[in-house]
Amino acid sequence: MRHRSSGGIFLSMNALVELRRRFVVALEGLADEPAALAEMILPSQDPRFGDYQANCAMPLGKKLGKPPREIATTLVERLVAAPGWESLCDPPEIAGPGFINLRLKDDGIAARLVTALADTERLGIVPVSAPRKYVLDYSSPNVAKPMHVGHIRSTVIGDALSRVLRFLGHQVITDNHIGDWGTQFGMIIYGYKHFVDTEALAAASVAELSRLYKLVNQIGEHQANLAEKRPALAEKIATQETRLAELATAPPTGDPKQDKQADKKRRQAEGTLADLRREQAELEAKIAAFLADARLSSLAAAHPAIGAAALAETAKLHTSDPENVGLWKRFLPACLEEIQQTYDRLRVTFDHTLGESFYHDRLAGVVEALQKKGLARESDGAQCVFLEGYEAPFIVQKKDGAYLYATTDLATIQYRMEEWAPDAVLYVVDHRQSLHFEQLFATARQIGYDDLELQHISFGTVLGEDGKPYKTRSGSAVGLMGLLDEAVERAGTLAAKSSVLETDTERAAVAERIGIGAIKYADLSHNRTSDYVFSYDKMLAMQGNTAAYMQYSVARVKSIFGRGGIDPETLRGDDATIALSNPAERALAMELLRFTEALARVAAEYKPNYLTAYLFDLAQRFAEFFEQCPVLKADDDATKASRLRLCDLTARTLEQGLALLGIRTVERM
RNA sequence: GCGCCCGUAGCUCAGCUGGAUAGAGCAGCGGACUUCUAAUCCGCAGGUCGCAGGUUCGAGUCCUGCCGGGCGUGCCA
Numbered sequence A: 001m002r003h004r005s006s007g008g009i010f011l012s013m014n015a016l017v018e019l020r021r022r023f024v025v026a027l028e029g030l031a032d033e034p035a036a037l038a039e040m041i042l043p044s045q046d047p048r049f050g051d052y053q054a055n056c057a058m059p060l061g062k063k064l065g066k067p068p069r070e071i072a073t074t075l076v077e078r079l080v081a082a083p084g085w086e087s088l089c090d091p092p093e094i095a096g097p098g099f100i101n102l103r104l105k106d107d108g109i110a111a112r113l114v115t116a117l118a119d120t121e122r123l124g125i126v127p128v129s130a131p132r133k134y135v136l137d138y139s140s141p142n143v144a145k146p147m148h149v150g151h152i153r154s155t156v157i158g159d160a161l162s163r164v165l166r167f168l169g170h171q172v173i174t175d176n177h178i179g180d181w182g183t184q185f186g187m188i189i190y191g192y193k194h195f196v197d198t199e200a201l202a203a204a205s206v207a208e209l210s211r212l213y214k215l216v217n218q219i220g221e222h223q224a225n226l227a228e229k230r231p232a233l234a235e236k237i238a239t240q241e242t243r244l245a246e247l248a249t250a251p252p253t254g255d256p257k258q259d260k261q262a263d264k265k266r267r268q269a270e271g272t273l274a275d276l277r278r279e280q281a282e283l284e285a286k287i288a289a290f291l292a293d294a295r296l297s298s299l300a301a302a303h304p305a306i307g308a309a310a311l312a313e314t315a316k317l318h319t320s321d322p323e324n325v326g327l328w329k330r331f332l333p334a335c336l337e338e339i340q341q342t343y344d345r346l347r348v349t350f351d352h353t354l355g356e357s358f359y360h361d362r363l364a365g366v367v368e369a370l371q372k373k374g375l376a377r378e379s380d381g382a383q384c385v386f387l388e389g390y391e392a393p394f395i396v397q398k399k400d401g402a403y404l405y406a407t408t409d410l411a412t413i414q415y416r417m418e419e420w421a422p423d424a425v426l427y428v429v430d431h432r433q434s435l436h437f438e439q440l441f442a443t444a445r446q447i448g449y450d451d452l453e454l455q456h457i458s459f460g461t462v463l464g465e466d467g468k469p470y471k472t473r474s475g476s477a478v479g480l481m482g483l484l485d486e487a488v489e490r491a492g493t494l495a496a497k498s499s500v501l502e503t504d505t506e507r508a509a510v511a512e513r514i515g516i517g518a519i520k521y522a523d524l525s526h527n528r529t530s531d532y533v534f535s536y537d538k539m540l541a542m543q544g545n546t547a548a549y550m551q552y553s554v555a556r557v558k559s560i561f562g563r564g565g566i567d568p569e570t571l572r573g574d575d576a577t578i579a580l581s582n583p584a585e586r587a588l589a590m591e592l593l594r595f596t597e598a599l600a601r602v603a604a605e606y607k608p609n610y611l612t613a614y615l616f617d618l619a620q621r622f623a624e625f626f627e628q629c630p631v632l633k634a635d636d637d638a639t640k641a642s643r644l645r646l647c648d649l650t651a652r653t654l655e656q657g658l659a660l661l662g663i664r665t666v667e668r669m
Numbered sequence B: 001g002c003g004c005c006c007g008u009a010g011c012u013c014a015g016c017u018g019g020a021u022a023g024a025g026c027a028g029c030g031g032a033c034u035u036c037u038a039a040u041c042c043g044c045a046g047g048u049c050g051c052a053g054g055u056u057c058g059a060g061u062c063c064u065g066c067c068g069g070g071c072g073u074g075c076c077a
Helices: A015-026 A034-038 A055-064 A066-082 A106-118 A149-167 A185-197 A198-203 A205-249 A254-291 A294-302 A305-317 A324-344 A358-373 A406-417 A429-445 A480-496 A506-523 A547-564 A583-593 A595-605 A610-628 A636-661
Strands: A042-045 A052-054 A093-095 A099-102 A134-138 A170-175 A375-380 A383-387 A396-399 A424-428 A455-457
Touching: A015 A034, A015 A042, A015 A052, A015 A066, A015 A134, A055 A066, A055 A170, A055 A636, A066 A093, A099 A595, A106 A383, A106 A583, A134 A149, A134 A254, A149 A170, A149 A324, A149 A424, A149 A455, A149 A480, A149 A506, A149 A595, A149 A636, A185 A205, A185 A305, A198 A205, A205 A254, A205 A305, A205 A324, A254 A294, A305 A324, A324 A480, A324 A506, A358 A375, A358 A383, A358 A406, A358 A429, A383 A429, A396 A406, A396 A429, A424 A429, A429 A455, A480 A506, A480 A583, A506 A547, A506 A610, A547 A610, A547 A636, A583 A595, A583 A610, A583 A636, A595 A610, A595 A636, A610 A636
Parallel strands: A134 A170, A134 A424, A424 A455
Antiparallel strands: A042 A052, A052 A099, A093 A099, A375 A383, A383 A396
């Protein structure tokens, strides 16, 4: 698809693609795979080296046994001779060992931007020529259990990826694979049967169900602490003490290397022991706190082995016990409503919400099929798939006959293939489940899903300021709603300082967008695969790579139009021109052109932080432009109009970029 | 024990199939509001990219070993 520009010439926003296309032609006869070499055109790091640099002459010189600069010379001659080169790019310069430095013509940049200016839908960005069908599996909380920071990261990353892929022209099906069939329902059912407050249930079912879950869970945890965790910990400590004593009394061998190793082992053992003792102290404190609560301890005494009892309720649910199925059907809507509140707040939607329960009746079939294919076999009473390269088997059915999430995940792949036949399925799930997904994908390939791209889009842990997984002071998971509330509340104190916000209503609306935006942007701007430290102060800072700064940048650009009483639409006509005489104008224009490159990178690696980094760069280029180039007070009307067009494009690119991240902007702040 | 991931400025983090002089924000120092939003901007300083080898014209990036850390590792998800 092509877009029309003012001169009647068809120009895509993507100058890099155009350059690569020309390099492929120029490389004809010189290389076996011109496309791969043409991929080696990258943005230059330093403006002295032009806008882009082609690095293909060096490897090619090596392969052909010729000096790279000679190859580069040949390429440059061919490029320059090709029709239309002079309107695209300056004559390339050859530098260093054989770099080819490329500098786009200002007129060409301007023409592309004029195309973008007129395109109110897509900013001149061309949809991919070969759209793919993606299924995106993200968020996936356990209903009835409170969501935590990990779910937010999955939700926010998955949502951003789905928006970007869609914008690029792919078909995307989003599916929230919620946990709605597991142990937590057994707990709620048990809680309902023994502890329900019928009035509270009638008045606020969600709150009451949540209370029941927490209560049963708390008692169960306490009993497990006493019966299992406490003795297990004591045994571990004893083992470790013995080991440490052995290590400490072992005589030196005389070999420095061995002694060093032994010393290291001893220090590690000391560290492990200290950790275990700390854990023990925490456990004892928890047990003591529970016992200090008279009501809880009497409940625990009255309901021994509550965990097993809850599991029994779960099992009855799974075997279609009419009462429990009835309760499940009755409670599920309230649980869904609860998580929906969070999605509403985040403004995240899904095409489908097919939870574990949806696949319930397919699980037996999955195991049977695996057995028939000879992939699954019985081991220690369980049905296992043994995979090459993995010590642990992929267990698809427990010895008690129950199915696991491995089974459900296989059934889900099967269903999605039957129903949607996607090219790719992406699972946005934290990195701790990487082994599970490796095994799942390996099993799926053995079943025969060879052409399907299965990707675990893993992400790192959200840490507290102490460097440990983000928890409340008491050690429990941080409630998601509370997290959002706090961010919005803190954003509110920022908004209160504003000189341009007039009413409390407006301040509240801005605070909501800044607060929610801050949380999302923090999750998205960090490299997906790394852990990162959660900090309200950092995510709400007005300087640096934050949502608040980006939103402020948008508001600042837009204020120019407000101040000047100018409707940007009047500047977007076919006769529009953009002049790039000032270096700051040109730098901003080049950055605007690169939006499409940033999106392509996001889609290639499923990494939203490439987009946040781009938007931050763009905001920086704009700040430099804003500093150096008067807009409303430009020397002449033509310059003013040209600069207003750059402002318009900047605002729209920032807004579009943020929208693709699921972040809303404000008119002023 | 085995497997996966990580180690970049005082702190928090970027760094595009290996590219030229490794970047940003915070904190520190110094500047810029009678001038389009100063909730901002500009400048300075700050680095053995954990260590040691190797591959390469070229390594933060690839390989090997070591040091340090996180996570996972047969019936939770």
